[in-house]
Amino acid sequence: MSCSSSRRAPVALALTLLASSITHAQDAPSSTAQKPTTLAGVEVSAPSSSRTKPDFPATQASIPAEKIQATVNAVDVEDAAKYLPSIFIRKRNYGDTQPVLATRNWGVNSSARTLVYVDDIPISALIANNNTMGAPRWGMASPETIDHIDMLYGPFSAAYSGNSMGGVMRIVTKLPDKPQVTIKQTEAVQDFDLYGTHDRFSTSQTSVTAGAQSGPWGWFVSANALNSFSQPLSYITGAGFPNNTSGAIPARNKTGQVANVLGAGGLLHTRMLGLNGKLSYDITPWLQASYMAGFWSNHGQSNADTFLTDGAGNPTYGKTAGFASSIYGLSAHHLMQAASLKTDTKGDFDGELVITHYAFLKDSQWNPAGVTTSTDVTTNGRLASYAGTNWSTVDLRGVWRPQGYGGAQEVSAGAHADRYELANTATNLTNWQVPPSTTTLYSAGSGKTATDAVWVQDAWRLDPAWLLTVGGRYEWWKASDGFNFSGQAAVHQPSETSNAFSPKASLQWSVAPDWLITGSLAKSVRFPTVGELYQLVSTGSTYTSPNPNLKPERSRDGELAFEHSTGQGSVRLSLFQENTRDALIQQTAFLSQYPVPVNYVVNVGEVRNRGIELAAQQDNVLVRGLELSGSITFVDSTILSDDTFASTTGTTAKGQHAPYVPRLRATAVATYRPKEVWSFTLAGRYSGRQYSTLDNTDNTPHVFGAFDKFTVFDARVQYQIDEHLSLAVDVDNLTNEKYFLYHPFQQRTYVADLKLTL
Structure with missing residues (x-):
């Protein structure tokens, strides 16, 4: 990567801090014992890697492993966070490969507005900003490895890019002190009843983990195999009733237009395998090297179920092309690798270097081009592929403590670089069921983005009651090599560049030992993802159109938070506001010339998210052993301006509620x-x-x-049979709420898991 001389100074500072931590390690205390940190009444020992991460200066929420196990049906890692304040995990069903994280000021379709880390390793997929390939790579960890999860709200730390405008989730894992093996079997059954679908869908998952520490070595491996049958993820609709058919269900679409339901699509059978592992080595008592790798394999087959019959009573697709889009096969192999070198001197200096790479080794989906008679489809079809898509990141961080470890001041600085490359092609097939039978190119979208950044942050305790944190981040961004092909037209897109500086400031006042008031201000800039700029999808159940002329979105955030500790609990009230100019928002349109919905991204003039959040938790309420927690969030999300919005019906965007942000959201446990x-x-x-x-x-x-x-209730009963064996029974969506978030979501589901720990 190339850096101008102006970029090299902060990089050199971070390198100096890393080198200094090694040089001065002898001055550090000889003991490396860690002090326990209390989280919601549970003591956990955080890994030493957390010491090179600057403390987050604004609102945080945490959940420890013990509470996750007792209260959450955590089939996958992302499930563990679903009851955190103002958090929504968009998980449509077990086996979903696209669970996106939504926060208090941005909803779904905003995957690039949050950051997710596993032990300082970024697992966010900033290749896109959507509900499909933009989902975090949750499989890089397993529920059994979690020590605790921290949710950091807002872009108030200079250590994170503008993608943190929605927040940062940090998943902290642990290594067992002694050799340990866990085997977990999970079974789930869902009864689904909607339109013409009345069926039962099952999921079976087997998870095995093993880990140990021996001298300077530590290791952990995890394997997860899942076999899942999903409820319909889409429906085939039409503006009329196909000729000479019966069985269509009269209905409308989201804008009130006629969209009769002709059948169900996206009935997906998924066979998924996830492998991940971590190896760490303590080079010295204060210097640790680690390597993490994850391999993910997914094979699936989607089918359609027609509700139509012909005059003789036989099933038929009624010559509706949308059925073909819901019939497809898919196969994917992904590999992620990460390496880190970090110090924990407990002295004046500490440093950390993290390098990651994620590669789509194979990612293909194939489907027929159309339908013919009865329930037959065409022999020819198309193959969509993301093979070659990849990204790499490098983060270098350093911490200087002028007054020593635990002193009144901590200065942190760092440098960041990332490279994202999209390779997205669709080719014609002579036989859609034989993916190698490719012929000519049907469409293509490819391109690259690169971001370099430097940052510095100073946390200074002015006196025991006041903590001031100020910082700034400067970023250089470039989009290049954009290419789109559709039909007979090929376009080489122009390169784009942009630079931005984002200042941050936070002031904490400890009014009393049990009261804390925090005020925070920040500017953040999110640059368009390579997917928003160049992705062109023309197969499957959606069509995505690229927009190479998108501008970065720029937000100004503020938060005022009041926190009170009650001994065995806490309560927090947060007032927040975010004004975002040129907000990047995805739209979905149902156009008559396309058999499937069309997605596209636009810049919206200015959006204001203003709200209030109340969160509380208390242990031993009325009786010993009763724990209560909950949150409620109100957001007024308003489009203040959008001069480019064009309407054929006289409607306007100005003054309307911003897409995908609910006005009210609440949780209770x-x-x-x-x-x-x-x-x-x-x-x-x-x-x-x-x-x-x-x-x-x-x-x-x-x-x-x-x-x-929607209002969804979940119930869980867990019994620890003995020190090795535990059993849990759950009911997700206890009251069988039926609702859509574009897709029909999971209805009442019964889950049981048995876990053996050796």
Whole structure:
């Protein structure tokens, strides 16, 4: 990577800090014992890697492993965070490969507005900003490896890029002190009833983990095999009733137009295998090297179920092309690798170097080009591939403590570089069921983005009651080698560049030992992802159009938080506001010339998210063993301007509610532990309705493509049979709430898991 002389100075500073930590390690205290950190009444020992990470200066929420195990049906890592304040994990079903993280000021379709880390390793997929390939790579960890999860709200730390405008999730893992093996078997059954689908869908998952520490070495490996059958993820609709057929269900789409339901699509059978491992070596008592790798394999087959019959009563597709889009096969192999070198001197200096690479070794989806008669499809088809898509990141961080470890001041600095490359092609097939039978190119979207950054942050305790944190981040961004091909037209897109400086400031006041007031201000800039600029998808159940002329979105954030500790609990009230100019927002349109919905991204003039969040938790409420926690968040998300919005019906975007942000969101969790071996949990989540259009014309609820309000309750009972064996029984969506978030979401599901620890 190339850097100008102006870039080299901060990079040199970070290198100096890393080198200094090695040079002065002899001055550090000889003991490397870690002090326990109390999280929600549970003591955990955080890994030493956390010491090179500057403390986050604004609002945080945490959940420890012990609470996750007792209260959450954590089939996958992302499940562990679903009851954190203002958090929503968009997980449509077990086996979903696209669980996106939504936060208090940005909803779904905003995967690039949050950052997710596993032990300082970024697992966010900033290749895109959507609900598909933009989902974090959660498989780089397993639920059994989690020590705790921290959620950091807002872009108030200079250590993170503008992609943190929605927040930062840090998943901290642990290595067992002694050799340990866990085997977990999970079984789930969902009864689904909607339109013409009345069926039962099952999921089976086997997870095995093993780890140990021996002298300077530590290791952990995990394997997860899943076999899942999903409910319909889409529906085939039409503006009329196909000739000479019956069985269509009269319906409308989200904007109130006729969209009769002809059948169900996306009935996906998924066979997934995830492998990940970590190896660490303590070179010295204060210097550790580690390597992490994860391999993910996914094979699936999607089918369609027609509700139509012909005059003789036989099933038929009614010559509706949308059925072909819901019939496809897929196969993917992905590999992620990460290496780190970090110090924990407990002295004046510490440093950390993290390098990562993620590669789409194979990622293909193939489907027929259309339908013929009856329930037959064409022999020819198309193959969409992302093979060759990849990204790499490098982070160098250093910490200087002028007054020593635990002193009143801590100066941190760092440098960052990332490279993202998109390779997205669709080719014609002579036989859609034989992926190697490729002929000519049908469409293509490719390109690259690169970001270099330097940052510095100073946390200074002015006196025991006041902590001031100030910092700044400067970034250089470039998009290049953009190429799009569709039909007979090929376009080489022009290169784009942009630079930005983002200042940060936070002031904390400890009013009393049990009261804390924090005020924070920040500017952040999010540059368009390579997917938003160049991705062109023309197969499957959606069509995505590129926009190479997108501008970066720039936000100004502020938060005022009041926190009070109650001894066995806490309560927090946060007032927040974010003004974002040139907001990058995805839109979905149902156009008559396309058999599937069309997605595209636009810059919206200015969006304001203003809200209030109340979060509280308390242990031993009324009786010993009863734990209560919950949150409620109100957001007024308003489009202040959008001069480029064009409407053929006279509607306007100005003054409307911003897409994908619910006005009200709430969570509540009650756990009762009458004895150490038993825990009973009832949890609820509420989300108000959302709009997905800029002019808020999608006001028809409970239809395919709509974003409904919902209230979902989950129940869990866990029993620790003995020190080695535990059993849990869950019911997700206890009241069988039926709702759409574009897709129909999971209905009542019964889950049981048995875990053996050796």
